[in-house]
Amino acid sequence: MTDFSLALNDDQLQIKDWIHQFAVDTIRPAAHEWDEKEEFPWPIVQEAAKIGLYGVDFIMNAMADPSGLTMVVAIEEMFWGDAGIGMAIMGSGLAAAGIAGNGTPEQMMEWVPQCYGTADDVKVGAFCVSEPDAGSDVSNLRTRAVYDEANDEWVLNGTKAWITNGGIANVHVVVAAVDPELKGRGQASFVVPPNTKGLSQGQKYLKHGIRASHTAEVVLEDVRIPGRCLLGGKEKLDAKLARYREGGLSSGKQPAMATFEATRPAVGAQALGVARAAYEYALDYAKERKAFGKPIIMHQAIAFKLANMITQIDAARLLIWRASWLAKNGGYKNAEGSQSKYFASEMSVKVTEDAIQILGGYGYTREYPVERWHRDAKIHTIFEGTSEIQQLVIARAISGLRVE
Numbered sequence: 001m002t003d004f005s006l007a008l009n010d011d012q013l014q015i016k017d018w019i020h021q022f023a024v025d026t027i028r029p030a031a032h033e034w035d036e037k038e039e040f041p042w043p044i045v046q047e048a049a050k051i052g053l054y055g056v057d058f059i060m061n062a063m064a065d066p067s068g069l070t071m072v073v074a075i076e077e078m079f080w081g082d083a084g085i086g087m088a089i090m091g092s093g094l095a096a097a098g099i100a101g102n103g104t105p106e107q108m109m110e111w112v113p114q115c116y117g118t119a120d121d122v123k124v125g126a127f128c129v130s131e132p133d134a135g136s137d138v139s140n141l142r143t144r145a146v147y148d149e150a151n152d153e154w155v156l157n158g159t160k161a162w163i164t165n166g167g168i169a170n171v172h173v174v175v176a177a178v179d180p181e182l183k184g185r186g187q188a189s190f191v192v193p194p195n196t197k198g199l200s201q202g203q204k205y206l207k208h209g210i211r212a213s214h215t216a217e218v219v220l221e222d223v224r225i226p227g228r229c230l231l232g233g234k235e236k237l238d239a240k241l242a243r244y245r246e247g248g249l250s251s252g253k254q255p256a257m258a259t260f261e262a263t264r265p266a267v268g269a270q271a272l273g274v275a276r277a278a279y280e281y282a283l284d285y286a287k288e289r290k291a292f293g294k295p296i297i298m299h300q301a302i303a304f305k306l307a308n309m310i311t312q313i314d315a316a317r318l319l320i321w322r323a324s325w326l327a328k329n330g331g332y333k334n335a336e337g338s339q340s341k342y343f344a345s346e347m348s349v350k351v352t353e354d355a356i357q358i359l360g361g362y363g364y365t366r367e368y369p370v371e372r373w374h375r376d377a378k379i380h381t382i383f384e385g386t387s388e389i390q391q392l393v394i395a396r397a398i399s400g401l402r403v404e
């Protein structure tokens with residue numbers, strides 16, 4: 001019996017090495033500068049596009065991998081390089097996942113490439129769900145989508161908050177309420193095509209970490225989009241709404257939640273890459289730095305900290321790989337996607353904090369990268385479902401009850 005295996009295939013090993021090298025040569029050396037500038041790193045994303053790491057082909061190939069592992073292996077390496085630049089490269093993936101998760105094959109073919117542009121003319125995409133008054137509580141979106149039958153157009157109005165690539169994106173995927181009484185089940189996803197009138201960037205947020213990633217408000221004022229921009233199509237939406245109106249609120253998935261469920265192990269892999277970066281740095285440092293006449297790693301307090309760090313890192317990777325595999329092979333049974341994201345993000349915050357401790361005073365300064373890794377790790381316990389929301393999802397899955 002040799003069915004169970006954690007071995008990556010040759011393609012995956014090659015991709016892992018290739019991205020690692022890009023992280024060493026291009027991402028890491030640029031990390032400090034873009035963190036300080038707090039601007040979107042267009043030149044680095046262009047470099048990634050030139051080698052085929054940023055683009056529709058890469059994302060489609062990674063998504064199509066039947067083992068589910070290629071994407072998370074790739075992300076771990078990228079975020080090992082830097083999380084802010086990693087997010088700049090991966091942020092469009094959320095818009096692509098929103099289109100792939102809710103759209104028809106034709107809509108995917110039309111819009112996903114426009115989230116990336118070409119190597120010579122790089123573009124980004126944005127996935128707009130959260131609002132000033134609705135982050136975790138995505139069933140209470142205020143952004144409205146109203147159908148104008150005479151013109152076969154949808155009209156969107158509302159404000160989206162904390163949107164990655166918001167306002168700088170070529171394609172914005174917007175989740176809006178069509179029938180607010182149905183809460184999350186009355187929502188639909190729409191593509192707002194490039195240069196559509198009425199969509200504008202609100203405030204750009206200044207952030208604690210992942211500062212190279214652009215995060216902003218997106219304001220939608222009488223945004224008119226053609227009927228074909230409703231992901232999944234009108235017939236499917238009408239049938240779905242009729243079903244929920246008859247059957248109450250008890251069944252069916254919310255479009256935003258479907259996207260987030262699929263991308264959770266990937267977010268876990270981001271946190272994992274950051275944690276591994278900090279662990280490796282702290283391990284090397286602990287072997288070099290001397291206190292009381294010996295390398296600090298010879299003090300059990302430091303050696304045990306490092307032993308705990310690598311154990312937690314490896315445990316997170318196993319949860320992420322399991323969830324990624326399950327997502328492609330039969331689906332989650334006990335919210336394994338949430339388990340992986342929850343564990344990896346909390347682990348990353350703890351491991352990066354331990355790394356600062358191991359570096360002592362140097363670790364607290366911006367001359368060394370570990371304080372940046374700690375700031376970067378923290379976002380993972382907040383976006384795409386906070387740690388509390390992940391626990392709620394897991395609790396509901398294991399109990400079969402609507403734990404509040």
Ligand SMILES: Cc1cc2nc3c(=O)[nH]c(=O)nc-3n(C[C@H](O)[C@H](O)[C@H](O)COP(=O)(O)OP(=O)(O)OC[C@H]3O[C@@H](n4cnc5c(N)ncnc54)[C@H](O)[C@@H]3O)c2cc1C
Binds near residue numbers: 126128161165
């Ligand atoms: C850098 C960054 C990038 C982002 N990118 C995007 C993006 O691209 N697209 C997008 O749509 N959104 C994005 N977000 C938004 C993000 O997903 C939300 O911030 C997140 O979901 C939390 O929502 P909130 O901020 O409204 O917090 P709240 O929902 O107000 O939560 C506040 C606190 O209350 C807790 N809480 C809430 N409800 C419960 C409950 N039922 N039980 C227990 N605890 C609860 C939360 O866990 C949290 O600790 C981004 C955010 C940031 C900071």
